[in-house]
Amino acid sequence: MFCASQSSLLFQTSKGKCQPIEIPLCKEVPYNFTYFPNPYLQQDQQSPLIKTKCNRNIQFFVCSVFAPMCPEGMPQAVTSCRSVCEQVR
16 A cells, blocks of 8 residues: 555655654554654644545545655655555545
8 A cells, every 4th residue: 555656655854753643543554653744744743634434545545645654764754655546536
C-alpha cells in the first residue's frame, strides 16, 4: 500500500521529526509513527478529520495524507501509492 517512488507523494522533512500518531482515526493504520509537523496537517494532531465510509480504504488514505508513515532511516515521509488514491477517488 505504500510506495517510495514517483507514483507516491513524498515530502522532505527538514523541520519535522518522527512522533507517535495521536490522531484517533489513525490509531489502527499499519504503522505507528508520522513526521510532525508536516505540510498537510494543521499545527496539532487533534485537528478534525472527515469520517466517511464511502470506500474501504478511505481511512487508510486519509491517514496516509495527514499522518504519513515515518520510515526509520529515511529523510522523507511516505504516503499511499497512486493506486490507493485512485481507488478512493
